[in-house]
Amino acid sequence: MTSKLAAILPDLSPWRSSRDFRLLWTQGLIAYFGSFTAMVALPLQIKELTGSPFAVGAMGAVELIPLIVFGLYGGALADAVDRRRVILATEAGMAVLAAILLVNALLPEPLLWPLYVVAAGVSAMAGLQRPALDSLMARIVPHDQLPASAALNALRWQVGAIAGPAVAGLVVAFAGHGTAYATTVGCFAVSVLLCLRLSPAPPSGGSDKPSLRGIAEGARYAWSRPVLLGTYAVDLAAMLLAYPPTLFPFLADEMGAPWALGLMYAAESVGAVVLSLTSGWTSRVRRHGLMVVLGAAGWGLAVAGAGWFDSVWLVLLCLAFAGAGDLLSGLGRSTIWNQTIPDELRGRLAGIEVLSYSVGPQLGQLRAGTMAGWTGTRGAVWGGGVACVAAVGLLAAALPRLVSYDATTDPDARRRRAAQEQAGAQAQAEARARD
Template sequence: MSTSRWAAILPDFAPFRSGREFRLLFYQGTVTYFGSFMAMIALPLQIKHLTDSPLAVGAMGAVELVPLVVFGLYGGALADAVDRRRMILLTEAGLGVLALVLLVNALLPDPLLWPLYVVAAGVSALSGLQRPALDSLMARIVPHDQLTAAAALNGLRYQFGAIAGPALAGVVVAFAGHAAAYSVTVLGFLASVLLCLRLSPAPPVKGAERPSLRGIAEGARYAWSRPVLLGTYAVDLAAMFFAFPNAIYPFLADELDAVWALGLMYAAGAVGSLVLGMTSGWMSRIRRHGLLVVFGAAVWGLAVAGAGASSGIWLVLLCLAVAGAGDMVSGLGRATIWNQTIPEELRGRLAGIEVLSYSVGPQLGQVRAGTMAGWTGTRSAFWGGGLACVASVAVLAALLPKLISYDADTDEDALRRRAAREAEPSGAPV
């Protein structure tokens, strides 16, 4: 295959060549995701070890939800008012301290249970604060025409952590204990903080207002007034609510007499996303990103329905991998639209809303899947939810035609954002 053909398939690495800041954030995110996923697996395993109670493990999700919602919204307003680099640095250091708490607790002769819930809530709060600053910084440091490529590369670092972190965590916990897994997490955050220290300052725009409820409401009003943005949020929420069946994977594995494949089921979606990301070079040439959002969400729903209708474990795994690829396509479309259209002075607040759209949906989806499985059975919770996802996406596409017709070369908000980006010196807040 010729070099040009390989370039059309492989990821577009133009953002790496365009700026040092993107490279630093890419490396920082890679080590953070890897270490964080180690802790995400070790923490519920430790709760299970201490309590042997499914309810105690499930309670971790409950203590995480409220801090994520509250601090996600506040973090969005804060990201528009302070230096984003400082915000990222301080929250990353705070996450490292919480990882150290887990390590110290695990080293006690009799580890305590309550610190695990306190740390889970603290991690959720700090992540809610940090994520808007990280997401809103991307549109400032990456050239306008490379935002899709940047989103694809960021997806790759996430999938690396989602696959390697849990896989290694299971082995480390089994053979070396929880403390060893938490040690890796602490070292990951230490490396991340050192990388964050090398980032350039990212001050707010001139005249930025202090964080307030009025400011948060202003961001919400802007999102509500833009059908394209509203469509990205609505499609993502619908897809996750109707077709996020992770909570019932163990029950499907039991029905297929394939308990041995449970870990593969959890990893299959990440593998599908990784494969899509590794062959995403063609996506840099796409201009109709709204179509990506809708098409990817529809593929996600159909694949989840296919998993529920499949009679063999390998076909289930294939369907889950296809679902992951569809989710990646939809996610790249959403991220590109957000970064191409949202003005800098509102970027943090809208990033806070984005955190809610892709965090609350899976939480509610877990409840939907578990409840429906209890009422109608595991299989119907899969295929019924998947088909409901496809139907809801079709309805939303019909109700929000501007999402389907979005074109990066003609959309007024995208053109305005491009002009503002090109009019300012490199790295200046615009």
């Protein structure tokens, strides 16, 4: 019984083997909690100041462009400078931005414009930081532990996504926006202290300045690798065609269950957490491309079910399965990226991933709202899910190397594994020489 339980529980080997992984995991959990606290408090404050749904929705438009621009630049930056410095500087920048929100909230009459400025600034900082964070993982975790590290990082994100908004709602309701922002400042202050303890992570391919030419080099590499290209395409199709959260308020009203709105938003995270807590088996998977395809198809099928069923409980169950499918696909994508991309290009490829990650959901919301105007809410939800399944099937047929990817035989994965083993052996030799 013990061995069977151990086989499905999360694989903790990255936590045991890497000090920097432990630091980043803990830092990330604290930072996510602070970020999600502010993500709830900020739109609520805009709502209170303006009473306008448009003013709240405009925050998404303010955030999108900085995320795209700085995400691409951040990818080039992560390949050109010490990644630890990028992470530390951006984490400190987010702490300063959170402090601006706190000061503004404490004014007798809080101002509206600083909220948009901070939202754009946070988006820019996130765009700069995420490539450095994502590209660092393959350097600090052994090659065979990358699937386990992806599962543990997903669990960390989901815990923050559930706990942060839940606590923020209570804090704002009973203690006000100032206390919520003070919580965020405190979280980022602790996060900065943890980042200071990370090992240096200098660039592998020299120290050329970030440039458009460097970004184009990363794009050419991605375009030349059908497996990588497939991961981006599948994720973009899933989010573009079957991203339903923007329709949840209308779906809850049509079902006569406005009380279920919050549960609809939480259901996807709950499904993802359940998969994360039973993710031990993913460390034994070698066909990660197939995992990407099946996870994305499962996401689309579950979203279709959420739009089709009349029972609110079945809808919630479908949304939980959708969250699990999305996480399964995400684990496959993350593992492929970390197993195959050369370290000197990893930052730029992570920047391209930020672009895919940000554009898909934004366009997906537009697709959902437009389609709902033609077909109604339910039709837009289940129709988008069906379209997602069809698109993923077509992409799988068009990109057979993605489906057949095997971590033990793929040439890029084998080169990356050999490079990491060589770097590890060299580090051990240098350590023995110093002793």
